[in-house]
Amino acid sequence: MxxxxxxxxxxxxxxxxxxxxxxxxxxxxxxxxxxxxxxxxxxxxxxxxxxxxxxxxxxxxxxxxxxxxxxxxxxxxxxxxxxxxxxxxxxxxxxxxxxxALNRIEHASGDLVVRAEAGAGLAELDAVLARAGQRLVVDPVVPGSSLGGVVATGLSGPRRALYGPLRDLIIGMTVVRADGVTVRSGGAVVKNVAGYDLGKLHTGAFGTLGLITSVTLRLHPVPSAARHVWARTTDPATARGWILALLDSQTVPSAVEVDWPVEGPIWVQVLLEGAEDGIAARARDVADLLEGAEAAEEAPPGWGVLPGRAGDTLLKLTCAPPDLVAAVQTLRTATERAGVPVAVRGSAGAGVVHAAVPADADPVAVHGAVSAARAALPRGWLTVPRAGADLLAAGLDPWGEVPGxxxxxxxxxxxxxxxxxxxxxxxxxx
Incomplete structure (x- = not known):
C-alpha cells in the first residue's frame, strides 16, 4: 500500500x-x-x-x-x-x-510555569518571562517562530543538551481535533501532569493530529552569568575527542555545539551558565580540555540558528552523541562524492545536527547523496525537513525508513x- x-x-x-x-x-x-x-x-x-x-x-x-x-x-x-x-x-x-490572534500569555511566575497560546511569538514570550527573571529554555533556532510552529515541528536548540528537548518542557496542552472537539491534557503546574500525554504526541507531528491552541510549559530561572568557550580544529578525530571529554567532564555545560562549514575548520563551542562566582573557573576547566580555546560572554557567529539560507535544502541528522562526528563524516563523504556542498551545525551534546545544501544544487545529485548517506550510516537517522519541489520530484523521501x-x-x-x-x-x- x-x-x-x-x-x-x-x-x-x-x-x-x-x-x-x-x-x-x-x-x-x-x-x-x-x-x-x-x-x-x-x-x-x-x-x-x-x-x-x-x-x-x-x-x-x-x-x-x-x-x-x-x-x-x-x-x-x-x-x-x-x-x-x-x-x-x-x-x-x-x-x-x-x-x-491566539497570542495570549499567562505567566505563573511563582510556579515557574507559563501557559501561552499557539500564535505567541517566541521573542514576545521571552520578553514577558524575562521581566520575572525566568525563561523558556527553547532556543530560537528559526528566528520569528511562533510557539505553535516550534511545537509542531519539534525544534529544539543548543541547550537541549542539558535541559532536554522541547517535548520534555511541555506539561500541558490544549488541542482542537479535526472534528472540532477541544481536548486538554496535563495541568497548570509542574507536579500536575495527569492525563494522556498529548504533548509528546503532537510535538513534531506537523499538525497532522490536531490544531494546537495553547501549551503549558515549565520554566527555569535566568542564570546570573554565562560564558561561551570555543576552539577550532581541522581534524575530525580531535573534534570528537573534545566533545567526548566535555560530555564526561564535571563542567556541566548547557550546550556543546559543533559548527562544520563547507570549508574551513570545525568549531566545537560550549555554553556555560550559572552563578557568577563560579563561571570563570568552569570556563578555565573547559579551556583546559580544548586546544587553543577562546572565551567570551557573547556567543560566536551562527550560534543557535540553522545553517544555510532561507530556501536551502535542510537535512537533520540524529544519533548518539559519541557517534555524531562519524555520522557527519559519513554524510559529508556522500555529499562530496555527489559534488554537493554541505554545511553542518547543531547539538553535539544531544546528537542532533542540521545540514544545509544550497537551494540551487542539482536535485538528482542531492537525492543520490541523501540515499547514499542513509545506506552508509551505521547508526542514526537522516531526514530532510525542508526539500524543494524539484528534489521531491526527483523521488526523495524526506523521512526515510521510520521505526514504529x-x-x-x-x-x-x-x-x-x-x-x-x-x-x-x-x-x-x-
Whole structure:
C-alpha cells in the first residue's frame, strides 16, 4: 500500500478524497471569523489554500474545525509562517487557519510555569518571562517562530543538551481535533501532569493530529552569568575527542555545539551558565580540555540558528552523541562524492545536527547523496525537513525508513480518521 493510499484509508476517506466546498464554510462562519481567499504568499509547500481564516480565540478555532469537518475540508495551521515549506506539501489545503490572534500569555511566575497560546511569538514570550527573571529554555533556532510552529515541528536548540528537548518542557496542552472537539491534557503546574500525554504526541507531528491552541510549559530561572568557550580544529578525530571529554567532564555545560562549514575548520563551542562566582573557573576547566580555546560572554557567529539560507535544502541528522562526528563524516563523504556542498551545525551534546545544501544544487545529485548517506550510516537517522519541489520530484523521501510506522499510522487514524489535518505532510504520507 502506498503512503497516500494508506493515509486515505479509514472512515470518511471517500469524502476526504472528493473534497468539500470551501464556500459552504464561508457562509456558516463569516460573521464570527475573518475569512478571505488564499493567495500566493499563503502557500504551504507551494499549495495555495482556497480559504484563509483568522479565528480570534480558541473557541472560534473549535467552531471553524467543526464546520470544516462537516464539509470534508482539509485544514493546515499557520503561526508566523516560518516553516510552511517544511515537510511534504499537503495533498490538498482547503483551509489555512492563521493562529496569529491566539497570542495570549499567562505567566505563573511563582510556579515557574507559563501557559501561552499557539500564535505567541517566541521573542514576545521571552520578553514577558524575562521581566520575572525566568525563561523558556527553547532556543530560537528559526528566528520569528511562533510557539505553535516550534511545537509542531519539534525544534529544539543548543541547550537541549542539558535541559532536554522541547517535548520534555511541555506539561500541558490544549488541542482542537479535526472534528472540532477541544481536548486538554496535563495541568497548570509542574507536579500536575495527569492525563494522556498529548504533548509528546503532537510535538513534531506537523499538525497532522490536531490544531494546537495553547501549551503549558515549565520554566527555569535566568542564570546570573554565562560564558561561551570555543576552539577550532581541522581534524575530525580531535573534534570528537573534545566533545567526548566535555560530555564526561564535571563542567556541566548547557550546550556543546559543533559548527562544520563547507570549508574551513570545525568549531566545537560550549555554553556555560550559572552563578557568577563560579563561571570563570568552569570556563578555565573547559579551556583546559580544548586546544587553543577562546572565551567570551557573547556567543560566536551562527550560534543557535540553522545553517544555510532561507530556501536551502535542510537535512537533520540524529544519533548518539559519541557517534555524531562519524555520522557527519559519513554524510559529508556522500555529499562530496555527489559534488554537493554541505554545511553542518547543531547539538553535539544531544546528537542532533542540521545540514544545509544550497537551494540551487542539482536535485538528482542531492537525492543520490541523501540515499547514499542513509545506506552508509551505521547508526542514526537522516531526514530532510525542508526539500524543494524539484528534489521531491526527483523521488526523495524526506523521512526515510521510520521505526514504529504502523503505530504512527494507527495514532493518525485514531485522531484524524478522515485525514483532514495537514494531509500528506508527515511520515509516509500521514
Amino acid at each position: 502506498s503512503g497516500e493510499q494508506g493515509a486515505m484509508a479509514g472512515p470518511g476517506a471517500s469524502a476526504s478524497r472528493r473534497g468539500g466546498d470551501p464556500r459552504a464554510v464561508l457562509e456558516e462562519v463569516r460573521d464570527a471569523i475573518p475569512l478571505r481567499s488564499g493567495a500566493g504568499d499563503d502557500a504551504v509547500g507551494g499549495v495555495v489554500p482556497a480559504l484563509v481564516a483568522a479565528p480570534p480565540d480558541a473557541a472560534a478555532v473549535a467552531k471553524l474545525l467543526a464546520v470544516s469537518a462537516r464539509h470534508g475540508l482539509t485544514v493546515v495551521a499557520r503561526g508566523n509562517g516560518t516553516k510552511l515549506d517544511w515537510g511534504r506539501p499537503p495533498r490538498r489545503c482547503d483551509l489555512l487557519v492563521d493562529t496569529g 510506522l504502523p503505530l504512527m499510522r494507527a495514532v493518525k487514524d485514531r485522531f484524524d480518521p478522515r485525514n483532514l489535518l495537514s494531509p500528506g505532510r508527515f511520515v509516509d504520507g500521514i
